[in-house]
Amino acid sequence: MKGNFNTLVNSEQPVLVDFYADWCGPCKMLAPILQDVAKEMAGKARILKIDVDKNQELASRFQVRGVPTMILFRRGEILWRTSGVLDKKAIVDKINNAM
Template structure:
């Protein structure tokens, strides 16, 4: 994912990156919410999940200290960042603001 990640976040379409861990309870709570976000917004957003245990250098680069952490990118720029399991409307609002 390393070299590919930069290409993915360089997209003109907003890219929401979900840094998560399999052992994380709030991450499991967030997963269905992200599916709802994708269902609502469709092709207006790309959602990418990054396992912090398998991608420690990437998590370190973006200073992910806790999971879940969501970071929204567009054209390679970091536009929004939040940690914790958030309600759907907050995530949708952030993505809509980036479009």
């Protein structure tokens, strides 16, 4: 995963990384919202889900203290980051602003 993660977040296309956990209630609320975002942004941006329990090193590297945490990358740079659940429009607006 590690090499693939670095390749993805360093791409020209914005990548929204969703750090989540299976036991997290708000993460479950965010999942269908992110599926809608992925459909709307198809070809323009990628959504990448990272399970913090299975990828603790990655979560630690980005100082993810709570889930869900979303981090928007482009060319390896963090453009935006937030914790908690946002609506689809707010997430799509952030991705569009990054392009």
